[in-house]
Amino acid sequence: MSFIRNILNSRSQGDGNFFLQLKDILGFKPKAKSFYIKAFTHRSMNLKDELGNAINYERLEFVGDAMLSSVIAAYLFDKVPHGDEGYLTKMRSKVVSREHLNKLGQELNLIDLVQSRIPTSNFGDNIHGNLFEALVGAIYLDKGYNTCEKFIFKRVINPHVDIEMLEGKVISYKSLLIEWCQKEKNTFNYEVYEDTGNDELKHFSVKLSINDKVVSKARATSKKKAEEKASKRAFFAFQNQISKLQ
Amino acid sequence: MSFIRNILNSRSQGDGNFFLQLKDILGFKPKAKSFYIKAFTHRSMNLKDELGNAINYERLEFVGDAMLSSVIAAYLFDKVPHGDEGYLTKMRSKVVSREHLNKLGQELNLIDLVQSRIPTSNFGDNIHGNLFEALVGAIYLDKGYNTCEKFIFKRVINPHVDIEMLEGKVISYKSLLIEWCQKEKNTFNYEVYEDTGNDELKHFSVKLSINDKVVSKARATSKKKAEEKASKRAFFAFQNQISKLQ
Numbered sequence: 081m082s083f084i085r086n087i088l089n090s091r092s093q094g095d096g097n098f099f100l101q102l103k104d105i106l107g108f109k110p111k112a113k114s115f116y117i118k119a120f121t122h123r124s125m126n127l128k129d130e131l132g133n134a135i136n137y138e139r140l141e142f143v144g145d146a147m148l149s150s151v152i153a154a155y156l157f158d159k160v161p162h163g164d165e166g167y168l169t170k171m172r173s174k175v176v177s178r179e180h181l182n183k184l185g186q187e188l189n190l191i192d193l194v195q196s197r198i199p200t201s202n203f204g205d206n207i208h209g210n211l212f213e214a215l216v217g218a219i220y221l222d223k224g225y226n227t228c229e230k231f232i233f234k235r236v237i238n239p240h241v242d243i244e245m246l247e248g249k250v251i252s253y254k255s256l257l258i259e260w261c262q263k264e265k266n267t268f269n270y271e272v273y274e275d276t277g278n279d280e281l282k283h284f285s286v287k288l289s290i291n292d293k294v295v296s297k298a299r300a301t302s303k304k305k306a307e308e309k310a311s312k313r314a315f316f317a318f319q320n321q322i323s324k325l326q
Numbered sequence: 327m328s329f330i331r332n333i334l335n336s337r338s339q340g341d342g343n344f345f346l347q348l349k350d351i352l353g354f355k356p357k358a359k360s361f362y363i364k365a366f367t368h369r370s371m372n373l374k375d376e377l378g379n380a381i382n383y384e385r386l387e388f389v390g391d392a393m394l395s396s397v398i399a400a401y402l403f404d405k406v407p408h409g410d411e412g413y414l415t416k417m418r419s420k421v422v423s424r425e426h427l428n429k430l431g432q433e434l435n436l437i438d439l440v441q442s443r444i445p446t447s448n449f450g451d452n453i454h455g456n457l458f459e460a461l462v463g464a465i466y467l468d469k470g471y472n473t474c475e476k477f478i479f480k481r482v483i484n485p486h487v488d489i490e491m492l493e494g495k496v497i498s499y500k501s502l503l504i505e506w507c508q509k510e511k512n513t514f515n516y517e518v519y520e521d522t523g524n525d526e527l528k529h530f531s532v533k534l535s536i537n538d539k540v541v542s543k544a545r546a547t548s549k550k551k552a553e554e555k556a557s558k559r560a561f562f563a564f565q566n567q568i569s570k571l572q
Binding site for chain 1: 375377378379380384385386387388389391392393395396399400403407408409410411414415463466467471472475
């Protein structure tokens with residue numbers, strides 16, 4: 081334990097912001113800090129505990145991957161009552177695809193927190209997803225299943241999982257909305273502007289007006305995403321009217 | 327809901343023992359009974375809910391499989407600190423192998439609880455494991471992760487998961503014990519007798535004596551298993567002495 085404490089201290093001194101940044105990402109204060117230290121330690125650091133076991137995030141990925149699979153399995157079981165086992169498995173693999181996990185890790189800028197002897201610019205894309213899985217593993221081991229489930233809802237399911245989209249029923253809410261406007265002879269306008277706010281990353285904001293009245297707003301890291309998000313919000317607001325279209 | 331209630335009633339009338347038998351297997355009283363009804367309904371029953379969705383255990387297998395994976399992942403992470411991600415994955419697949427899940431389902435006689443239009447004798451071996459997975463899924467949905475974890479510890483990990491065995495370090499406790507006895511010039515004797523007790527299945531009991539003193543007892547469904555179990559118990563009792571052997 082004193083060994084872990086030493087790493088923890090060196091980490092805290094070397095990077096005073098680590099636990100502050102982490103708290104922002106997690107939405108709660110980490111308790112068993114050593115799990116999070118591990119979750120952001122790359123194997124190139126060559127750290128070992130007193131028994132000679134490697135300290136890095138790779139084993140935590142195994143736990144995080146399992147927790148993501150479970151939480152998403154239970155969610156899909158509930159939300160897709162018509163899907164059989166094979167269909168649910170396919171839907172889940174879309175949600176936890178390597179590409180999607182990489183995006184999730186990238187969005188949270190997890191790579192900024194990594195301790196590594198190799199410059200992070202040398203890593204491929206997969207490190208983002210691996211760090212995301214390891215973080216989920218650390219949350220489970222620190223706080224248990226329920227907190228881990230909440231985190232997965234907050235960071236994966238609520239912002240990114242759209243059952244209609246996953247089922248391929250809706251490819252784009254924007255096209256659906258435009259189709260409806262044209263049919264109903266409504267005018268529409270997407271007003272897009274750059275809106276970086278307090279973020280380091282460039283963001284775009286969109287105001288969507290129908291018949292010259294603003295009906296929804298959204299903000300995202302690309303114009304396309306912001307328009308899609310605003311369209312989706314409008315779609316759900318007008319759902320009853322739009323569903324008659326289909 | 328009234329539909330589910332109807333199935334539930336028909337089940338309860340047709341098979342008054344169902345929930346009693348289930349309570350024995352679970353170790354607690356089921357609350358949301360409809361999940362367990364589903365977990366023991368074969369697709370040949372052709373049941374559908376009011377929305378036309380199939381009622382059978384297949385979707386529950388998806389949830390149960392995920393929960394088994396998670397609980398066992400967290401367990402192995404803790405118990406095998408030297409194993410990397412790949413090693414842990416391999417160990418887990420031994421625990422949740424089709425063959426092992428089939429044995430677990432068979433041990434609990436889950437097939438006796440199934441409602442099916444096809445005679446259960448026509449099913450292959452996999453139905454045992456499928457029912458076990460579905461039952462785990464039902465427990466999760468009824469009672470949440472912690473109860474589900476407890477059930478997996480009680481029925482899978484505690485009686486069947488032996489890290490030393492999984493790692494291939496110990497192939498047989500019986501041979502280890504005999505080796506030790508021979509080296510230490512101790513006499514040993516396995517006294518085996520049939521002991522069916524209240525079970526329908528044939529069982530065997532073993533008394534293991536070393537130097538004419540009974541050191542352990544065990545009971546299992548085969549002679550070999552009972553001897554192995556008794557040897558393991560003796561092994562852990564004599565661990566300090568035996569470890570000098572190795």
